[in-house]
Amino acid sequence: MQNVLDLTAKKAEFKQLKTYMDSIKDSQGVLMQTLHKAQDIFGYLPIEVQKFISKEMDIPLAEVYGVATFYTQFSIEPKGKHKIGVCLGTACYVKGSQLVLDKLAKELNIKVGSTTEDNLFTLEATRCLGCCGLAPVMMIDDEVYGKVDPKNIPDIIAKYKE
Known part of the structure; x- marks a missing residue:
């Protein structure tokens, strides 16, 4: 999925980023x-934003x-x-988290690490979420789902489509 940022529609965001960059130009790191702030503003770091940062900070784009x-x-x-993050840590994996991840990928019709075409869901495999006693575990945003059974995935996902 190739995404191109609409620069004209994002003028205010670029101005906000430039103002921030000017305010920290004498700082370390x-x-x-700047990358953290840019991601806060834009939600991610598309190449257009990276080029802007490169030019404004006089840092090579490759860096x-x-x-x-x-x-x-x-x-x-x-x-x-x-x-959506599905834990693939040892306890969760042993209890079937790979089946949960596979069911989510099939249900959402995306690969792990991808975002649905409607930009509603991003599916990621994670490491330990610290809920080993609830294995297998997944998180959607800040909500933890424990002892997840793959057959319940459609109902769980449906709550977020409303």
Whole structure:
């Protein structure tokens, strides 16, 4: 899925980012701070935003892209309104979390790491969520679902489509 950011529709967001960049230009670690702020503003870090940061900060685009793709807290792809994380830690995996993940991928018609075409859901595999006693576990946004049975996935997903 190739996404192109509509630059004209995002003028206010670019101005907000520029104002922020100007306010921290004499600080240390400005690239990381700027990328965090840009992701807060735009929801992700599309190439157009990376080019803007590169130009404004006089940092090579390759360096901006390298940082944006190295750290897992940054995303260069848009995320869905609802983020679904399925734990694949040992306890969850042993209790069948791979089946939960596979059912979600089939139900949403996307691959793991992708976002639905309507931008409603992003599906990700995660590591331990700290709820091993509830294995298998998944989270949708901030809500934890424990002892998840794949057959219940359609009903769980339906609550978020309303």
